[in-house]
Amino acid sequence: MKSSNRVRLFVVLVTLSLMLAVAACGSGSNGNSSSSGNTGGAPDNDGVEAAGSNTGAQNEEVADTKEPKPPVQLLNVSYDPTRELYAEFNVAFAKHWKEETGQEVTIDQSHGGSGSQGRSVIDGIKADVVTLALGYDIEAIADAGIIDKGWQEEFERNSAPYTSTIVFLVRDGNPKNIQDWDDLIKEDVEVITPNPKTSGGARWNYLAAWGYALKQNGNDEEKAKEFVGKLFQNVPVLDSGARGSTTTFVEREIGDVLLAWENEALLSLEEFGEGKFEIVTPSVSILAEPPVAIVDKSVESRGTREVAEAYLEYLYSEEGQDIAGRNFYRPTLPEVAEKYKDQYQDIEMFEINRDFGGWVKAQEKHFNDGGIFDQIYVPGA
């Protein structure tokens, strides 16, 4: 009896220790990077603690070599639909930077709703650069003292290397015959858009609708309020980010029309093939300028300013612009824009600074607590 007890105990212990061994392997190879990279500890002896990378091998390299330019790691905190763009751009920049300086650079990515990503940076995520959906989210980080004021003048074109706009994505054949903003407030139309409180794309959506309503009603704000109110009554799900909304519309097949970034709409056509969805260009939309900025506080403490600046500069280069175009953003460099111009429809566009008095004003009026969006949006209504 006793010996058979031992055997069973042994079996169980082996099973458990196997699990632990697997876990320990994980800790063994990840231990290095977590102590240098993740905790951000000991920034005193090496400004390159950033180099705490995923692989143990690279770590040893950092520790052993005394070269002036050890591998460096950047963190780009970005908004939802830029996943494919930066996946491609990061590889291109790493290659460019290696050729230029001989230094290895790896870029980590974090994606989410633009507002919530900005919030993460304010809450302490150590991003070297932010590439968000709209200026206000970067402004909010600047207000917290993490990015220097005046960031928008640091890079060309208001620090917006590529632009986009808002279009409608409808199901094949456009069964509800949706042509313009007017059609979105019909009673039998379900509209999918993310939450303007957390998503940058959703704020562009909202402002485009607002601009349209003002234009139709001779600048009558009450009428415009009524219009966007009706529009949001037709929204069954508010996801927190643009990509979440796209998946809701495309994968879960909820809703009749998705208010989407033009790049996001074109990407869904590419991913799912023509014949499932159609893009409808409204009579008027908004020029969306997703800006980029250096996170001054992080690059100072991590010693990564030079490479972070080069990274954002490279977005304006011919290759960077070409990658933006390939990923359905509108390039701003004229030569490259010309190359991709057939990809996009010509649309009359509102501009945030010209028509809405800039992001700070628009944010306060519409999206802050108690703003117009809070007044018109009644959850579950």
Added chain:
Amino acid sequence: MAGMITAHLSPEGSARPRHIDESPLARRLLIGLALLFLALVVFIPLVSIFIEAFRKGLALYGAAITEPYALSALRLTLLTAAIAVPLNTLFGLAAAWAITKFRFRGKNVLITLIDLPFAVSPIISGLIFVLLFGAQGFFGPWLDERGIQIIFALPGIVLATVFVTFPFVARELIPLMQSQGSQEEEAAATLGASGWQMFRRVTLPNIKWGLFYGMILCNARATGEFGAVSVVSGHIRGQTNTLPLHIEILYNEYQFSASFAVASLLVLLALVTLLAKSAVEWRTSRAMAATQQPDPLAREGGANHAH
């Protein structure tokens, strides 16, 4: 509570006396219903994960689970569990010991507090740590001056996981230790055992299977936790992405097959856990049958720790 069911393996334990048994028809109907329901809500979805995972072929499956981001997510998940489970085992032992062996003021408060993580939404469990350790939080500036990163890094993920999983071991041990009472310890004490001897020779052997079971449940939740970890992770690929978060990212990137491939990996981890659980249960019921305890209550405490 625990979300897992303990099977009673010993045959004489599951059979009921003939005179209170249902008619064969009712019995078949009930068994059929249970099986149908299980097939619908558990089996089919699980199988569909594997079907979806292999839809684009073995090569893509292999690529998806050996891709560097997936591997680093796996490492992080296992590392987190490897830290959280031992910590919670210690805490659970200490808490169960204190609650069942001592009388003190505030005992009920302690019992309630242990249940707290089950009661609050995971997003709150995450936000607590953002409030405490975020750059704008209570300890944020102090930590920042010293270059210590808690949230959006490993420590935050471990903290959130520990918080969410700490009731499991304690909840498993408290009823067990209560039902066992303290006679055996008292006997040991009269024979001159020290506190440590008493724990090692008397208490631990009595509770070890309950303890293992609690650890297994704790491990299952620690590897699968999504909500709380999502709040404190920052979603940095290759750094702070755990397996469940990685699955969501892949899904959102239209890489459906890859996301299901990684999901199947998580399911496999869960299956290993379940196997360990079955082994423990089998061992427990055998031990119970072998010792043939005359006292049915002690038996209850030993084998019936499902909730």
